[in-house]
Amino acid sequence: MRISFYGILICLIFSQCLEPFEFDINEEDVEKLLVVDGVLSNSSGPHEIILTRTQRFGLKFNDPVTNANIILNNEYEYIESSNGVYVLENVPIEVGQEYSIEITLADGEVYRSLPTKMPIPVKADSNYVRFEEEIFTTAQGIERSSKAINVYVDTPLPMNTNGQETYLRWVTDGLSVFPEEFCGPLHMSKSCYVYDPPNAQNLTLQSSENISGNRLIEQKVSQKSDHIPNDFRALYVFNTYQFSITKESFIYWSRLKSLANQAGTVFDLPPAPLPGNIININDEDELVLGYFDVAAVDTVRARVIASEYRANFNGIVPCSIFNRRNWPPECCECLFLEGAGTERPAWLD
Numbered sequence: 001m002r003i004s005f006y007g008i009l010i011c012l013i014f015s016q017c018l019e020p021f022e023f024d025i026n027e028e029d030v031e032k033l034l035v036v037d038g039v040l041s042n043s044s045g046p047h048e049i050i051l052t053r054t055q056r057f058g059l060k061f062n063d064p065v066t067n068a069n070i071i072l073n074n075e076y077e078y079i080e081s082s083n084g085v086y087v088l089e090n091v092p093i094e095v096g097q098e099y100s101i102e103i104t105l106a107d108g109e110v111y112r113s114l115p116t117k118m119p120i121p122v123k124a125d126s127n128y129v130r131f132e133e134e135i136f137t138t139a140q141g142i143e144r145s146s147k148a149i150n151v152y153v154d155t156p157l158p159m160n161t162n163g164q165e166t167y168l169r170w171v172t173d174g175l176s177v178f179p180e181e182f183c184g185p186l187h188m189s190k191s192c193y194v195y196d197p198p199n200a201q202n203l204t205l206q207s208s209e210n211i212s213g214n215r216l217i218e219q220k221v222s223q224k225s226d227h228i229p230n231d232f233r234a235l236y237v238f239n240t241y242q243f244s245i246t247k248e249s250f251i252y253w254s255r256l257k258s259l260a261n262q263a264g265t266v267f268d269l270p271p272a273p274l275p276g277n278i279i280n281i282n283d284e285d286e287l288v289l290g291y292f293d294v295a296a297v298d299t300v301r302a303r304v305i306a307s308e309y310r311a312n313f314n315g316i317v318p319c320s321i322f323n324r325r326n327w328p329p330e331c332c333e334c335l336f337l338e339g340a341g342t343e344r345p346a347w348l349d
Contacts, residue, residue: 121296192334
């Protein structure tokens with residue numbers, strides 16, 4: 001099941017209590033808000049929008065909204081590819097052009113996003129990783145140290161031609177390459193590719209308003225601390241997407257990050273719902289969650305090979321030839337790995 005980046009943040013924001021508490025709630029009394037999560041970029045696509053509705057407190061996932069009609073700029077129609085997921089392909093996107101979507105739900109309700117200009121893309125100079133010690137505090141208040149893999153970006157922060165500031169947002173996902181071992185004369189070894197989705201807690205933003213000069217150095221955009229040896233069987237690739245966004249988008253994501261980072265307890269007031277840039281055309285007072293982002297994107301990649309991982313994490317080697325008797329099944333059949341596939345991404349050299 002695919003979980004949207006915004007959907008993960010919603011789960012984080014509304015699940016901050018230290019201990020579960022059961023509420024007696026009538027499902028009919030729960031207000032199910034529409035959540036819109038989508039990005040239109042200057043890339044070749046496909047461009048994706050995810051429609052869901054919130055559920056009662058304590059449930060992990062939102063309900064998908066199906067059978068909706070979504071139109072971009074009164075011309076291009078999104079196609080529903082799976083429950084609540086709508087895609088758009090083969091559409092020319094221009095920098096400086098305004099874009100807006102109109103969403104018509106199965107019950108006839110109509111929603112629109114505010115018109116937004118496609119920003120000028122900002123191309124990053126480099127993307128790299130470092131193995132670093134991180135200090136964290138346990139639930140008992142004890143400080144511990146743990147080695148993490150941190151992802152950094154160097155990038156220019158140019159002023160736009162009209163003198164406006166530059167606003168950036170980063171999202172990083174990963175891909176693990178896992179080749180099988182030779183397991184007998186009839187075994188045809190193959191490689192599997194395992195997608196690692198973005199960590200919603202790694203929401204990173206920056207603005208030229210906050211930087212002196214026109215260049216950003218050593219901007220940490222992601223951290224991988226929950227790594228397992230299988231991730232680094234042969235190669236792990238960090239894909240960092242650098243989005244050039246509008247000021248309005250920057251303000252929205254900054255507020256959302258602030259809500260997601262609140263360390264709440266059962267005695268705290270719950271965070272207020274954050275409206276996005278979608279309105280119900282017949283009821284502007286209706287609260288609609290999520291955001292339709294119009295953003296120019298640049299992609300940079302950083303690689304970690306197996307020997308680098310072993311050198312920094314005590315020499316752990318999955319499927320070691322010196323421990324053949326204790327091999328897990330994925331050493332001979334990598335499709336046993338959760339989320340594994342055999343289709344090699346076109347961008348992987």
